[in-house]
Amino acid sequence: MELIHLESTDELYKEALDLRYDLFFRSPGLPRKILFDALECSSFHIAAVDNGSLCAYGRLSEESPRIFKISQMVVRPDMQGQGLGASILTKLTHEALEKGAEEIYLNARCRVPHD
Template identity: 30%
Template sequence: MDDTELLFIQPGHTLYPEELELRYRVLREPLGFPRSAVTFPFEAQSLHLVLRQGATVLGCVLFNPEDAHGGRLFQMAVSPPLQGRGLGARLVIALEEELRRRGFTHVHLHARANVVPFYERLGYEVYGEPFTEVNIPHRHMRKSLASSILPGRRSQEA
């Protein structure tokens, strides 16, 4: 999969309809929700990171800034035949790198209960009580970006 590319896009980009279709197929259609349930009121204010191969979106993750320091990661999806190959981790790590570059220090998310271990492997921690969203169990998770140094990277401070 070395012919793939990570790309930040916005609504209106030529890949945006592909991103929406992936989000629908992976996150909403299996739960019986209509296509209209895939978009959020804050789409235009959010960062959209897609993993593409040519004109095909293989994965995506979004981030909605809530203040100058942090916000919410949401709508992380990878095409089902490609799940389990590290593409989701690649997306989240690349998003976190961009968030750090932009000065964000923390991120939180609503994780479906079955993907909590995925986010824990990426350094996220569960907090608060379990809750139901889109009719399925979820957990609140968060991560401090300020203290997260990726393997092989050195702090800029000497």
């Protein structure tokens, strides 16, 4: 398993968009364009990859000078419970600190709906 930075032109980034949509927005019937908020293009994107396959993803955004938000974290359902979310969170936190963060917060749901 390796953690890699994703660019918006990467195929794995496109897979991450699909995973985000499927896990966060498809069930409530929201349009796919919801993925592209004001922070998407300027954010730092990281993925956990195993043998070229996307396993998990997270996004780091600078909301204002020295204030960073971690969001859109997803782990493939068949890969959950293996510490991938913690690895992504740790990597994004370190990245924010390297960028001079004075405040970092996680935007996350308190509950995850189960099928």
